[in-house]
Amino acid sequence: MLEQFTFVGFLFLVALFLGLFMFGVPWLLRLRPRKSSSYKSDPYECGLRPHGEAWVQFKAQYYIFALVFLVFDVEAVFLFPWALAYHHLAFYAVLEGVIFILLLTAALIYVWRKGALEWM
Amino acid sequence: MTQLVLFVIFGAITLAAAIAVVTARNLFHAVLWLLLAFFGVAGLYVLLEAPFFAAAQLFIYMGAIGVLIIYALMLTRGVMRQQVPLVNDQWALVAVLAVALLAVLSWLFLQHTWPTVDQAVGPDSLRTLGEALVDPGRYGFPFEVASVLLVMALIGAVTIVRER
Amino acid sequence: MGTFDTSQLLAILPQILLVVLALIVLAADLGTPRGKKRSLGIVTAVGLLIVLIVTLAWPETTEPVFGGALRVDGVGKAFQAIFLLSGLLVALISMDFRPLRQDGAYYAMLLFSVLGMSLMAAAEDLVMLYVAIEIAGISAYVLVGYMREDALSAEAGVKYLLFGAFSSTVMVYGLSLLYGIAGGTGYGRVAAVLLQTPFQLAMVAFLLVLVGFGFKVAMVPMHFWGPDTYQGAPTPITAFISVASKAAGFAVLARALHFLFPALNNDWPALLVAISMVTITLGNLLAVPQRNIKRMLAYSSIAQAGYVLIGITAGGVAGITAVIFYLLVYAVTNIGAFSIVSMVASHIDSDDIQDYAALSRRSPALALAMMVALLSLAGVPPSGGFVGKLFLFAAGIKAGLVPLVVVAVLNVIVALYYYLNVVKVMYTVRSEHEEDAIAVPAPSRLVLVLSVTGVLLLGILAAPCYNVMSNWVTGWFS
Numbered sequence: 001m002l003e004q005f006t007f008v009g010f011l012f013l014v015a016l017f018l019g020l021f022m023f024g025v026p027w028l029l030r031l032r033p034r035k036s037s038s039y040k041s042d043p044y045e046c047g048l049r050p051h052g053e054a055w056v057q058f059k060a061q062y063y064i065f066a067l068v069f070l071v072f073d074v075e076a077v078f079l080f081p082w083a084l085a086y087h088h089l090a091f092y093a094v095l096e097g098v099i100f101i102l103l104l105t106a107a108l109i110y111v112w113r114k115g116a117l118e119w120m
Numbered sequence: 121m122t123q124l125v126l127f128v129i130f131g132a133i134t135l136a137a138a139i140a141v142v143t144a145r146n147l148f149h150a151v152l153w154l155l156l157a158f159f160g161v162a163g164l165y166v167l168l169e170a171p172f173f174a175a176a177q178l179f180i181y182m183g184a185i186g187v188l189i190i191y192a193l194m195l196t197r198g199v200m201r202q203q204v205p206l207v208n209d210q211w212a213l214v215a216v217l218a219v220a221l222l223a224v225l226s227w228l229f230l231q232h233t234w235p236t237v238d239q240a241v242g243p244d245s246l247r248t249l250g251e252a253l254v255d256p257g258r259y260g261f262p263f264e265v266a267s268v269l270l271v272m273a274l275i276g277a278v279t280i281v282r283e284r
Numbered sequence: 285m286g287t288f289d290t291s292q293l294l295a296i297l298p299q300i301l302l303v304v305l306a307l308i309v310l311a312a313d314l315g316t317p318r319g320k321k322r323s324l325g326i327v328t329a330v331g332l333l334i335v336l337i338v339t340l341a342w343p344e345t346t347e348p349v350f351g352g353a354l355r356v357d358g359v360g361k362a363f364q365a366i367f368l369l370s371g372l373l374v375a376l377i378s379m380d381f382r383p384l385r386q387d388g389a390y391y392a393m394l395l396f397s398v399l400g401m402s403l404m405a406a407a408e409d410l411v412m413l414y415v416a417i418e419i420a421g422i423s424a425y426v427l428v429g430y431m432r433e434d435a436l437s438a439e440a441g442v443k444y445l446l447f448g449a450f451s452s453t454v455m456v457y458g459l460s461l462l463y464g465i466a467g468g469t470g471y472g473r474v475a476a477v478l479l480q481t482p483f484q485l486a487m488v489a490f491l492l493v494l495v496g497f498g499f500k501v502a503m504v505p506m507h508f509w510g511p512d513t514y515q516g517a518p519t520p521i522t523a524f525i526s527v528a529s530k531a532a533g534f535a536v537l538a539r540a541l542h543f544l545f546p547a548l549n550n551d552w553p554a555l556l557v558a559i560s561m562v563t564i565t566l567g568n569l570l571a572v573p574q575r576n577i578k579r580m581l582a583y584s585s586i587a588q589a590g591y592v593l594i595g596i597t598a599g600g601v602a603g604i605t606a607v608i609f610y611l612l613v614y615a616v617t618n619i620g621a622f623s624i625v626s627m628v629a630s631h632i633d634s635d636d637i638q639d640y641a642a643l644s645r646r647s648p649a650l651a652l653a654m655m656v657a658l659l660s661l662a663g664v665p666p667s668g669g670f671v672g673k674l675f676l677f678a679a680g681i682k683a684g685l686v687p688l689v690v691v692a693v694l695n696v697i698v699a700l701y702y703y704l705n706v707v708k709v710m711y712t713v714r715s716e717h718e719e720d721a722i723a724v725p726a727p728s729r730l731v732l733v734l735s736v737t738g739v740l741l742l743g744i745l746a747a748p749c750y751n752v753m754s755n756w757v758t759g760w761f762s
Contacts, residue, residue, distance in 0.1 A: 002123065005166055058194040060281050066191045067281070070184035071274045077176045078253070078266065085250030092288045093254040100267040103303075107271040110310045114389075116278045228485050235467045256288050257351035261296075262411045265403065268303060269419050272396040275310070276426035279389040280441075 064116050068108075075104055127167055134160030143206065151189050158182045169241045172249070292349040295356045298339045298364065299399060305331040306395040313388020321386035325379035325727065328391040332372040332398070339364050346759050352470040353412040354403070358756025362608045363405035363535040370528040370615050371398040373734065376727040377623040378520040382630035383431060390430060394524070397423035401532035408543060410459045410469040413536065417455075417496065420532055421448050424525060428517040440516025447509035448499060455496025461489040462544075471543045478547035486547050493540065500533025503593065504563040507586045514582035519629055522578055523622030526585040527615045534589075534611060538596055538604055542760060553685075556597040561691050564590030568698045577625055578635050580702060581618070584661060587699060588614055591692060595676045598683035601761050605754040606679045610672035612749075613660065613742050617669055620735025621657035623728055624650050631722045637706055642715035647722040651710045653732045660739045662703040663696050668742030675750065 025031075033040050043050060082089075082097045111117060137157035144150040158181040165174035242248075252258045293300070308331070309324055316324065339361060348355040356364075371394055378384060378391070400420030407413040425448060429441015463469055465485065466477040478486045498506035514522045541552060567587030574580035592614075595607035627650065628643070629635055644651035660669035673696065680689040724732070742749060 002126075002167070002169075005171070008166075057196075058191060060195055063188075063191045063195060063281055064278055066184070066188045067277045068274065070180070070188055071270050073180050073184040074270060075267075077180060078263070081172070081246050081250030082254055083250070085247045085254075088247065088251060089254060090288070092256075093251070093260075096254045096256075096260055096264060099264060103267045103271050104274075106307055106310070107274045110314065111274060111278050113314050114278065114282075116282055225488065228482075228488060232465075232482060232485055234464060237467075255351070256292065259351075259353075259411060261350035261353045262409070262415050265412070265415050265419070268396070268399065269415055269422070272393070272419060272423055275389055276393055276396075276423060279387070279393070280426055280429060280432060 061119070064111075068111070068117070071104070075100075123167060126163070130160050130163035130167065133157075134164065145206065148190075148193055151186070151193060154189070155182050155186045158186070172246050294342075295345055295349045296354065297342065298335050298368075299402060301331075301335045301338060302395055302399040302402070305335065306392045306399070309388050309392050309395065313392075316388070321388065322379050324386070324388050324391050325375050328375040328395060329372050329727075332368050332375060332395075336365060336368040336372065339368060344756065344759070348408055351409075352472065353409040354406045355408045356406045358759045359538070359604060359608070360406035360535070362753055362756050363531060363611075364402040366531050366608075366612055366615050367398050367401040367405070367528045369612075370524060370531070370619060371395070373615075373619045373623070373731050374520050374524040374528075376731045377523065377619070377626050378518075379727045380630060380725040381518060381520050381626045383434065384518050384520070385431070390427070393423045393426050393430075397427065397524070398528070401528055401535075404532045405535040405539075407536070408471040408539070410463060410471075410474070414456060414459060417452065417500075417536070420529065421452060421500075424448075424521075424529060427521045428513055428525070430521065431518055434516075436516035437518065438516075440513045443509055444513045444517075447506075451495050451499035451506060454492050458489050458492025458494075458496070461485075461492065465489065471540075475544055475546055478545065481547065483548075483551070486545070487551065490545055490548055490552065494537075497533050497537045497540070498559075501530055501537065501589050501593075502533075502586050503559055503589050504566050504586070507563070507567070510586055511579045511582040514585075515576060515578045515635070519578065519622055519626035519635075522581075523619045523626075526581065526622070527611075527618050530585065530589055530592075531611045531615065534592055534596060534607060538607065541596065541599070553597050553599075556593055557685060557688050560590050560593035560597060561688055562590075563587065563593065564692055564695045568695045568702075572698070572702050574702075575637055576635050577637050577640070577706065580637065580706075581621060581625070584699065584702070585618065587695065588618075588661070590695075591673060591676055594680040594685065594688060594692060597688070598676075598679040598685060600679070600683065601754055601757050602675075602679040602682055604757045604760065605750060606672070606675035608753050608757070609675055609742075609746075609750055613668035613672040613739065616735050616738035616742065617657050617660040617667075620653060620732065620739065621661065623731045623735065624654045624657070627722060627724060627728055632717075637709055638713075640706060640709050641713040642718045643710040643722075645718045646715075646720060647724065649732070650722060650724065653736050654710060655707050656736050656739055658703040658706055660743075662700045664700075666740070666743045668739045668746070671743050671746040675746075 079097060079100070082100075086094065134157050137153045137160060140153035141150045141157060144153055158177060162174045162177040162182070165171070165177055253263050254260050305328070309327055312324060312327060313321065342361070344356060344358045344361045346355070346357055354360075375391060375394060378394070379386070384390070397420050400416050400418070400423065403416035404413065404420060407416050425441060425445045428444045429438055431437035432441075462474050462478075465481055466474040468474065468477075478489075495506060499509070502510045514526065517525065545552065564587050567583050567585075567590060571580050571583035571587065574583060592607055592610055595603045595610065597603070598606070625635065628640065632639055640654075643654070656667065660667035663670045663673040665671075673692075677689045677692060680686075680692070
């Protein structure tokens, strides 16, 4: 069981290394512009200069998208084992999953028609 | 042996991150630590041979709930920047109570021999779970009710959040 | 994979109907123009009436259904009827509560909450119980904070949510302990294993679970959320939480004590006696100085929970029947009182007791109905509240809880003082607004009539009602 996760562990180590590497190399080599200016420390080198701060107040509307995402994420987790067992299920058991989905669809339609999913 | 080492590593990650959550002065940093704690728990699930729950933990907690909390913080920009005091004047009392509770619970748990399953988790465990979830004799009914719970949570949250 | 017996669906027909009703309300909401949403309250109330009739007409079963997840027995049915009745009355008074924005989602949340509670009353499985409690709880958080623009309502919602989430976390920790001990989630299995479990471990699990139940019931020391939440919530929802949510907590507590924790039968009564004494006394003493009627009724409802705990502690057919009878009386009475508070608040935009001055001259009918409700809450004969308290105290004495009953009786006198104080303000204090009558719209009039006749009928015809209920309860003890 655990052996199957060796690859996952390996990937995890690679990811960790890459992140540390990217931060580590400039720090080790003391890489910094010889002549520092405010332009050089901008996040983007071209285009308009950033205006204001990155930490702005979001619209409450965005929060709804995160919520809908969460609800359907949970739904997916519930339905995954059900889908996996599909071939071994009796008809009524499949129907149960369908009812599960239909109920959530009804909620989605309601929320949609209410205009809660409008962007802005 | 490997298992023990990995358990110590993931346990340490979880605990350290959890402590960082409650001691971080910046709320946003606290959330990031929380995500790390979630990750540690996912690792523990893998060690318990429950890969599905590990994946669910990553999906739901690190993915959806992490995003949700960060969005919530973004809604309250003022709070995010504030350096709020971490304790109030009752912290000593609460700390004593918490430690006492931990001591009592640990003592109780260590004394008890917990029932364990001898059988290893088979490769079909996820399918068995899927069957149990829709089996009316097992969790079929709570499963359907859970869908009602999700419906209710979705509609309720949208009702509360929606800008008027 | 088991086979599926469709007759199981019949046992949960009321719950299926509730879901369908909620979906109908939501669908109707989409097709209803903004100004006409008030009519959704009628749809909700009529639907709940149908479900109530179905629930009462359905024969109760003693066999568990869905692999032991639910057992819709007589006790469960009685509690379900109380929730449905509360939901019905609350839907009616919600239609006329002016600060409330009429919306389909509001009524749907109410229905979901009733659904969660009716599952709580019948759940005999830890997973089922938790899902049911969360459905009832989350919808209640939304309803409390529903008037988001109102700072008090928003604060009430947040407080209720935080306390609720905390207590539910503690409870689910307790539930996980029970699962860990027993290796299963059915009440029967857990109870059997608990008998062989060391006392301390079983007790710790019980205490953790009790935190969750105690929050619903609002018993000391899990009562702190009460007054602020009651004050800030939309008044119809205050009525709903103070009645239905509390009754649901008692339903779960009674079933858990009987079917889940028989191993602790010798230990929990002493604890509950102490909690009951403190709850009754604290609730009544803190109600005395209140100037806001919703806060006063909040503390009074904490005290009422203490009285009900007497019946829970006494147990047996007498105890549980007294609990059900009292909760039914309390539902009718308290929703009646809150419907008047709601109408007054819609008219004069105030919940201060002193603004009830000369209500007897402004609207004699309202003042009379309020007096009946308050006297029933206080336990003055011949109201249902009097008989209900009598049943509770009798069950307590029969079970040997004499000190507790003495404390409760003394408290009834304290309670009489603050209830009568409101009556005094309504009837003897003059006011400059005496000419300004308070309008009573048709749905609220219906609630008032139902409430007053209910209080009086339950007082006068107590014996037949009691017999019907005790027939439902005997299934647990035979």
